[in-house]
Amino acid sequence: MRFLYARCSTKQQNEDRQLEAARKLGIPESQVFLDKASGKNADRPALKDMLSRLREGDEVYVTELSRLGRNTRDLLDLMETFKNKKIGIHSLSEDIDTSTPSGELVFSIFAAVATFQRQIILEAAEEGREAARKQGKPLGRPKVDADKLDYAMHLFSDDSSKSIKQICELTGLSRSTIYREAEKRGLARA
Known part of the structure; x- marks a missing residue:
């Protein structure tokens, strides 16, 4: 078809x-x-x-x-x-x-170019990480303040009058961080 x-x-x-x-x-x-x-x-x-x-x-x-x-x-x-x-x-x-056959060749060329492009991106990213290491810069996601996280979890589970948006604004944490931590701790909203 x-x-x-x-x-x-x-x-x-x-x-x-x-x-x-x-x-x-x-x-x-x-x-x-x-x-x-x-x-x-x-x-x-x-x-x-x-x-x-x-x-x-x-x-x-x-x-x-x-x-x-x-x-x-x-x-x-x-x-x-x-x-x-x-x-x-x-x-x-x-x-x-x-x-x-010519269409298959074009597809193969596209695939080779994409692989090459991906390799260049990976190499550039690794060079960037290496430069950051040499300068003593921290790599990866920044650490979340444990006190802020505990406070957010307290608000999340104990104070249903606060919306997730309000908890984010009060703690400076993202929605995904709050939901991820709540799931880890087995917390649910009342």
Whole structure:
């Protein structure tokens, strides 16, 4: 079966061009999946729905590869998933068809570039950590003040008149820190 995945940004990007591509390809509306969200948004329900319906031998069309992934890594992870499931990818603007040898070559080049990019990022991060170590700077998350944490847990469990937001403001701790510590201590709100 053939499917088309389209993503339009929340800024009301015109989706007509992407949907017109489906019509030209003869892809029925029931096999067109449209997410109206920014590429930065990881929550893309239409993509998840389409992925759950795909079977070996199916083909996915996109007007351009950027519609599929938020970044190179996401795109390559998704393309690797398609490859493992033996699902063909067709990008209309880049003229890529992964079911052909040239399309497979392009995919391999993308994968190599992404691996190289990731390696550069890892090396730069390690160099930054090494420089910080040499300067005696602390690494990792800053330690949470134990007294503040105890006070927050007291407010969390004993004083239900204080909202989480108020506890955060009083202690200077984040919501996630408060919830994480409450879970560790087995505390629940009254």
